């Protein structure tokens with residue numbers, strides 16, 4: 200997994216010329232200027248994460264999408280990929296097992312949002328955590344979104360249907376509601392606070408079959 204921003208990308212010489220294929224270059228060039236750095240950094244993060252996992256050269260890698268919108272490295276159907284961006288930072292993860300990542304800046308949110316994205320059972324469960332308020336909301340949001348992105352549905356499934364059933368400050372178990380027809384059903388999520396961001400990585404629980 201690689202987390203990077205524009206300044207870090209510049210330091211390592213991760214320019215569009217070095218990191219984007221011709222097709223990606225035209226996608227990048229058509230983006231609004233304000234989106235370009237994050238988008239490029241998503242590709243840089245994903246490609247560097249891929250090269251930590253597999254042999255290859257960055258010039259041969261192109262990021263595409265599977266049906267549903269989940270990113271992939273073209274020609275490597277056996278590698279699971281995920282990208283996320285927030286506030287100038289991007290994260291990319293690759294794995295031989297399903298994986299989803301989400302990064303989100305902590306910022307003031309409406310209090311009702313917690314009720315919108317969590318069930319009553321989850322709100323009882325998180326009462327014993329020391330984290331609260333916008334931190335708690337962002338932590339839970341990234342944990343759920345990482346799972347829903349690993350499943351390729353994103354917010355096509357309501358966050359309450361991916362329920363946190365166990366949680367500590369840096370780890371959680373998220374389970375899909377019975378009526379959600381997707382697999383794997385149980386996910387381990389590792390959550391980390393990085394500066395003003397929460398970053399979550401979801402992978403299936405060992406006993407949660409495909």
Ligand SMILES: CC(C)(COP(=O)(O)OP(=O)(O)OC[C@H]1O[C@@H](n2cnc3c(N)ncnc32)[C@H](O)[C@@H]1OP(=O)(O)O)[C@@H](O)C(=O)NCCC(=O)NCCS
Nearest residue numbers: 238241267268269270282283284301348351352353354355
């Ligand atoms: C996936 C989704 C949750 C991303 O939300 P976000 O917080 O704005 O964005 P993030 O920065 O965390 O993630 C963006 C990345 O997720 C990836 N992504 C997009 N759709 C995805 C999906 N369905 N599953 C997994 N990953 C997805 C992309 O790689 C994207 O980065 P890129 O544009 O640089 O390639 C959101 O776009 C979504 O829910 N999309 C699906 C909605 C949908 O299908 N609705 C249908 C029912 S009406």
